[in-house]
Amino acid sequence: MKKIFYLLAVSILVASFAACKNDSKAEEEWRNANASKYDEITKDMSYRELQTSTGPRGVYYKVLNSGTGTEHPLQTSTVKVLYKATYYDSTVLDNGSSLNNIPVEFSSVASTVRGFSFALQNMVVGDNWKICIPYYLGYGAAGQYDSYSGQLLVRGYSTLFFDVELVSITKYP
Numbered sequence: 001m002k003k004i005f006y007l008l009a010v011s012i013l014v015a016s017f018a019a020c021k022n023d024s025k026a027e028e029e030w031r032n033a034n035a036s037k038y039d040e041i042t043k044d045m046s047y048r049e050l051q052t053s054t055g056p057r058g059v060y061y062k063v064l065n066s067g068t069g070t071e072h073p074l075q076t077s078t079v080k081v082l083y084k085a086t087y088y089d090s091t092v093l094d095n096g097s098s099l100n101n102i103p104v105e106f107s108s109v110a111s112t113v114r115g116f117s118f119a120l121q122n123m124v125v126g127d128n129w130k131i132c133i134p135y136y137l138g139y140g141a142a143g144q145y146d147s148y149s150g151q152l153l154v155r156g157y158s159t160l161f162f163d164v165e166l167v168s169i170t171k172y173p
Contacts (some may be wrong), residue, residue, distance in 0.1 A: 027157075034135065034159040037088035041132045041159075047070040055118045060132040064163070067126020071169060075110040078170040079120060088159045113138050116162060128165040135159060 041047050047060040073079050080103035083096040097104045106112055109120050115137030123129065127151065135157045143156035154160075 003113050029158040030155060036155055037132050039130065047132065050118060050122055056114060056137055058134045058137055059115045059118050061119060062130045064128070064130055065126070065128040067124045067166065069125030072122060072124060073109050073120055073169045074171065075108065075117065075121065077109050078105060078107050079109055080105045080167040082165040082167060084163045086161045087130065088161070093154060093160065119164070123166040125166055125169060131162045131164055133160045133162070151162045
């Protein structure tokens with residue numbers, strides 16, 4: 001009986017280690033695919049890197065339509081945007097408002113992920129951009145989990161793409 005228990009315990013441990021190894025390999029493949037797509041974007045001449053003296057480096061964007069606005073939102077501004085978020089492979093992460101065409105309101109530009117916030121602060125009303133955000137300006141290495149259920153919402157090391165139209169800005173002092 002002890003031998004059977006021992007063999008069963010060893011089998012469970014081996015299966016657990018094998019599963020961890022497969023998970024590690026899948027995560028490594030995910031990281032590599034995201035890094036590869038990001039590198040591809042950095043070389044794509046249709047994308048421009050957002051560059052200012054105060055913002056983070058690494059956010060790339062492509063202008064789909066230029067707006068007619070003249071002001072840029074601040075970190076404390078409330079904005080309304082139409083957006084859709086996808087992973088590097090075009091898998092939809094968040095339809096945002098793309099299905100019903102009703103703008104989503106963010107009470108503070110700073111309440112969004114750092115790369116998204118930075119891009120919004122460089123847009124004017126009416127701008128429609130495709131934005132590429134590297135993982136370190138998105139949800140980081142850990143990703144994002146639902147605080148109640150513990151369910152994974154955004155995978156770690158994700159290069160994110162947002163199709164964004166800035167609909168309106170409300171400035172605060």
